[in-house]
Amino acid sequence: MSIVGIDLGATKLAVALLSENGEILAKEVIQVNRRKGKEVGLLVTEQVKKYIDTEGTALRSIGVSVPGISRNKTGTVWAPNIAGWEDYPLVHEIQNVAAGIPVNMDSDRACSILGEQWLGNARGCNDAIYMAVGTGIGAGILIDGKVLRGAHDIAGAVGWMALNKPYKNEYIPCGCFEHYASGEGIAKLTREILAHDQSYHGSLRQQDPAQLTAYHVFSAYDERDPIAVYVIRECITYWGMAVANLISIFNPEKIIFGGGIFGPAVKFIPAIKEEATKWAQPISVTQVSFERSGLQGDASIYGAGFLALKSIMTR
Amino acid sequence: MSIVGIDLGATKLAVALLSENGEILAKEVIQVNRRKGKEVGLLVTEQVKKYIDTEGTALRSIGVSVPGISRNKTGTVWAPNIAGWEDYPLVHEIQNVAAGIPVNMDSDRACSILGEQWLGNARGCNDAIYMAVGTGIGAGILIDGKVLRGAHDIAGAVGWMALNKPYKNEYIPCGCFEHYASGEGIAKLTREILAHDQSYHGSLRQQDPAQLTAYHVFSAYDERDPIAVYVIRECITYWGMAVANLISIFNPEKIIFGGGIFGPAVKFIPAIKEEATKWAQPISVTQVSFERSGLQGDASIYGAGFLALKSIMTR
Numbered sequence: 001m002s003i004v005g006i007d008l009g010a011t012k013l014a015v016a017l018l019s020e021n022g023e024i025l026a027k028e029v030i031q032v033n034r035r036k037g038k039e040v041g042l043l044v045t046e047q048v049k050k051y052i053d054t055e056g057t058a059l060r061s062i063g064v065s066v067p068g069i070s071r072n073k074t075g076t077v078w079a080p081n082i083a084g085w086e087d088y089p090l091v092h093e094i095q096n097v098a099a100g101i102p103v104n105m106d107s108d109r110a111c112s113i114l115g116e117q118w119l120g121n122a123r124g125c126n127d128a129i130y131m132a133v134g135t136g137i138g139a140g141i142l143i144d145g146k147v148l149r150g151a152h153d154i155a156g157a158v159g160w161m162a163l164n165k166p167y168k169n170e171y172i173p174c175g176c177f178e179h180y181a182s183g184e185g186i187a188k189l190t191r192e193i194l195a196h197d198q199s200y201h202g203s204l205r206q207q208d209p210a211q212l213t214a215y216h217v218f219s220a221y222d223e224r225d226p227i228a229v230y231v232i233r234e235c236i237t238y239w240g241m242a243v244a245n246l247i248s249i250f251n252p253e254k255i256i257f258g259g260g261i262f263g264p265a266v267k268f269i270p271a272i273k274e275e276a277t278k279w280a281q282p283i284s285v286t287q288v289s290f291e292r293s294g295l296q297g298d299a300s301i302y303g304a305g306f307l308a309l310k311s312i313m314t315r
Numbered sequence: 316m317s318i319v320g321i322d323l324g325a326t327k328l329a330v331a332l333l334s335e336n337g338e339i340l341a342k343e344v345i346q347v348n349r350r351k352g353k354e355v356g357l358l359v360t361e362q363v364k365k366y367i368d369t370e371g372t373a374l375r376s377i378g379v380s381v382p383g384i385s386r387n388k389t390g391t392v393w394a395p396n397i398a399g400w401e402d403y404p405l406v407h408e409i410q411n412v413a414a415g416i417p418v419n420m421d422s423d424r425a426c427s428i429l430g431e432q433w434l435g436n437a438r439g440c441n442d443a444i445y446m447a448v449g450t451g452i453g454a455g456i457l458i459d460g461k462v463l464r465g466a467h468d469i470a471g472a473v474g475w476m477a478l479n480k481p482y483k484n485e486y487i488p489c490g491c492f493e494h495y496a497s498g499e500g501i502a503k504l505t506r507e508i509l510a511h512d513q514s515y516h517g518s519l520r521q522q523d524p525a526q527l528t529a530y531h532v533f534s535a536y537d538e539r540d541p542i543a544v545y546v547i548r549e550c551i552t553y554w555g556m557a558v559a560n561l562i563s564i565f566n567p568e569k570i571i572f573g574g575g576i577f578g579p580a581v582k583f584i585p586a587i588k589e590e591a592t593k594w595a596q597p598i599s600v601t602q603v604s605f606e607r608s609g610l611q612g613d614a615s616i617y618g619a620g621f622l623a624l625k626s627i628m629t630r
Contacts, residue, residue, distance in 0.1 A: 127466040143463060146459075148565070149566075151441075151566055151568045151602060152566055154596060154599055155564065155565055155566040157563045157566070157596040158563060158564060159563075160560075160594065162478060162557075163478065163480065165478065165479050165553075165556060166552070167593045167594060175563070175596070176594065237481070238480075241477035241480060245476050245477055245560060248472045248475035248476060249456075249472070249476075251464075251465025251468070251470040252465065252466055275482075278486075279477040279482060279490070279491065280477075281469060281472040281475040283467075284469055284472060287467050
């Protein structure tokens with residue numbers, strides 16, 4: 001038997017044919033480019049059709065990871081970075097070409113923790129959290145082996161965590177934690193400091209501010225650039241506080257750090273643990289381990305595969 | 316049929332005989348006084364024996380709420396305010412006198428949300444949170460109709476939430492949120508301000524600082540006492556931030572405010588909602604309602620009863 005795992009992102013679509021043991025039998029990555037609305041749906045269903053044709057009855061289940069809110073009851077998607085996807089009927093469209101094969105969908109953060117549970121650093125865990133830090137911040141939360149969805153499918157919006165009073169209007173677009181500690185937050189804070197600190201002539205000054213990203217800040221940190229050191233230390237404090245809160249609330253077995261920023265920030269995990277240990281429930285924090293993602297950029301496609309597999313295992 | 320609900324607190328033990336509809340058929344409240352270790356266990360088992368004798372086969376199930384950590388696998392209790400209860404085998408002791416009747420136990424915060432779900436303001440909800448603010452702070456969290464326990468039974472320790480950087484050593488005994496916004500925190504901050512502000516001659520000055528409680532501060536607030544107004548406004552900010560975090564993380568249907576402080580703080584729920592709305596995930600915060608406890612001090616005994624009832628309904 002085989003399953004199909006689909007990882008739809010805002011910029012690219014990855015589709016994999018997987019064995020029930022998680023071996024990738026085939027994989028294709030397609031740029032989404034400027035496609036919008038139904039064009040993106042078509043891109044997905046064409047890939048599904050291809051595997052329906054080539055695999056036949058060997059193909060038993062399909063799982064989909066989407067970049068936004070996966071509405072469980074309706075099978076529709078809200079994806080802020082795909083034009084026209086306010087309530088897009090993706091599950092229905094896939095079912096229309098899937099010849100009766102079950103289709104299951106969840107958000108990318110939910111799929112990431114499922115991927116880690118299946119084949120990554122959360123193997124054997126029933127209570128684990130995937131902290132995804134990229135352009136934005138979200139968390140995939142596993143409780144008793146099931147993904148936390150909430151009453152209306154938007155649980156895990158940890159980028160909105162309140163960590164520093166008083167409230168500032170800068171938090172309006174994305175929340176306090178994400179404002180400071182996302183990839184975009186790192187770049188933004190660095191740009192602000194560069195604009196105000198005219199006495200600074202370090203390497204970050206050579207960068208066009210409009211092009212400056214978190215990755216430039218990580219490089220400058222390695223050269224002990226004072227602005228980069230300040231910005232990254234601020235981030236470590238916020239990451240530590242946020243993780244401490246998740247530990248006190250959930251008493252999990254593992255926290256797994258993923259997303260593009262972990263990547264370069266993996267080396268700060270011990271410092272994040274030290275910060276979190278100051279704040280968190282003191283027993284819980286000794287019962288949790290801090291880990292990097294075992295699957296990196298593939299966590300959500302494996303998770304889509306596991307979603308597919310679990311749906312036929314529980315039948 | 317009847318069930319027994321037991322609410323063991325640090326200062327008193329309440330035991331109720333309940334019908335399956337939640338009517339209280341009999342209830343007794345006994346002071347724990349200075350009892351410790353096995354004496355407290357004996358106090359509980361004597362009550363159970365009494366109902367076993369009088370009810371006979373009509374008595375079908377027993378539920379217990381305990382003031383601390385209820386260890387699910389071992390049936391033991393860690394209760395910080397009962398001497399000698401580091402790992403007390405309460406379930407085993409009750410089973411020894413319970414003549415084969417099932418015994419189920421959980422923490423007071425877990426039982427409180429179960430009580431509200433059965434007969435209080437969370438009726439009909441599967442995703443709701445009971446925020447208990449008394450001497451300390453904890454939360455009972457219901458997900459898909461089940462209480463969140465965590466990997467080692469200490470989930471819901473929200474008093475440890477990190478809400479205000481940088482870290483201060485004052486947070487060591489009880490955590491940042493509880494330091495500022497528990498009953499004890501309100502009294503402590505007021506005492507500190509009184510000690511430093513010699514120009515203040517308001518009503519709080521008449522109180523012996525050692526005897527000052529949060530209730531004095533609430534009374535002074537009603538007279539627009541400036542220190543009380545400052546302290547309560549700080550609390551509202553912290554309560555709002557903490558609740559915002561729970562909303563962003565869990566996307567719940569309801570937040571229920573209980574414990575001794577709500578009580579007098581019930582009138583601040585609209586102000587807490589206003590503060591939380593600034594911080595929380597903006598869609599989630601429109602999907603949640605903010606409510607007072609429907610059962611007040613009886614939430615955990617009803618919850619113990621519901622725990623008992625659920626255990627025989629699922630058999």
